[in-house]
Amino acid sequence: MQPAEETPRPAMIPIRGVPMIKYFAENWGEVEGFQAQPDDLLISTYPKSGTxxxxxxxxxxxxxxxxxxxxxxxxxxxVPFLEFLGGTGQAC
Known part of the structure; x- marks a missing residue:
């Protein structure tokens, strides 16, 4: 059984030597500019591990x-995802 159609992967762009999906790379300046508050909680997980x-x-x-x-x-x-920041600086 073969898949009906292959879906192309998004282009990868290196950010400081780490390949990032084009969408993340294009918004990386906003991610780097994010200022956490003292009561913020960071959830960091591997993909598909129960985020x-x-x-x-x-x-x-x-x-x-x-x-x-x-x-x-x-x-x-x-519970916004930091990497999905929109143009307003707010999570979408």
Whole structure:
């Protein structure tokens, strides 16, 4: 069985010797300019290792276990990904 069509991978652009997907590389200046607050929490995981799941758990802790508060928006809006910064400097 063969895939019907291969999807091309996005172009890679090196940032300080590390290959980054073109979209990330184009926005890297905003990532480098990010200023963390003292009460920020950084979630750092390997791809496909449960990032969304741990983000849901952290959001549940921040909301005192109230599932209704955790339904207020999609997880990527409640727990933003630093690498997905938009042109406004806010996570999308």
């Amino acid at each position: 969304t799941w741990i983000s849901e758990i952290i959001d549940m802790i921040y909301n005192d276990g109230d599932p209704e508060k955790c339904k207020r928006d999609a997880i990527y809006m409640r």
